[in-house]
Amino acid sequence: MASQGSRKRPAHSVAARAAQARETDWPGVRLHIVTGKGGTGKTTVAAALAMALATGGRRTLLAEVEGRQSIARLFDLPPLPYEETRIAVAPGGGELYGLAVDPKAALLDYLEMFYRLGRAGRMLERIGAVDFATTIAPGVRDVLLTGKVYEAVRRRETVKGGRAAPDVERPVYDAVVLDAPPTGRITRFLNVNEEVAGLAKVGPIRNQANSIMTLMRSGQTAVHLVSVLEEMPVQETADAVAELETIGLPVGGVFVNMVRPPFLPPDALEAATQGGLDRSEVLAGLAAAGLGRRSRATGNDTSHAALATALLEEAADHGARVQMEHTERGELLSLGRPVYELPALASGIDLGALYELAGRLGEQGAA
Structure with a gap:
């Protein structure tokens, strides 16, 4: 379900990509899903992780699906269109792209891709059928939203090898980071196969859901959780880990945000x-x-x-x-997942702060 504007980026050379290898806790992971309780700074952590993953000449996509234009506000940009747009240059010449996935536009993409409806699809939008489909069937809506991200992970490009080397086909993005819904809704949002079970037994939607779940449950995906050192977010993080493991989704790391150092010895x-x-x-x-x-x-x-x-x-x-924070940190460590800590920044969050947080994540092996 790629938009036309998403295919116009210059290809990176194979040599440049090969020079970018670095140690990380997540080798082989290309889809990083970030969730967390509201108020924990989920979007900030997702953006910092995307920046860290783009560092050193890589290309990363940061996507959101909640219709809040959080990425645009965070990077001090106008609202993002429904196409992949370069939003920042990462340290070392990497590229960070942003995408705000809109369910209506995703459905029109879907209808064009699988049914070749073209102008007929636009007519459905004018009579309200698109709004109806994305509202009355939330499972289908989530398939459309996650399907757009799935397509970005799988999309490939051909890199010209020059006179002495053959052309090479490789992924367009080295990594995709999804700023996902909060932990209270994350299991239902990601478990698209179950959500469409009663709506589509066969056909393209069902096949799409199956393909998405194959990627979600593979070693190419990690679902990271954002928390702060307070009782309710920590408990919600623990509950989300248990729920994700129950449905077979790969739990990633725990990102402890807004950590403040003690003022006394x-x-x-x-x-x-x-x-x-x-x-x-x-x-x-x-x-x-x-x-x-x-x-x-x-x-x-x-x-x-x-x-x-x-x-x-x-x-x-x-x-x-x-x-209390010491106790809550122990609870998060007991989950048995890698734990990364990001400091509370008194100056607030801007592009400079994201560079700083991305550097902290790189130092800790998160990217």
């Missing part, structure tokens, strides 16, 4: 959590720093005392949070 953290920090030392430190001032009415250092109380309370809260 271990001994001080433990003391802060137990309310054992020395108040007199805090007061002395405030005085030495010239913070606060004496009360004109009493001559007492009341502002120092109030500030010290606030700081001790903050330290206790911070210690409790670090302790």
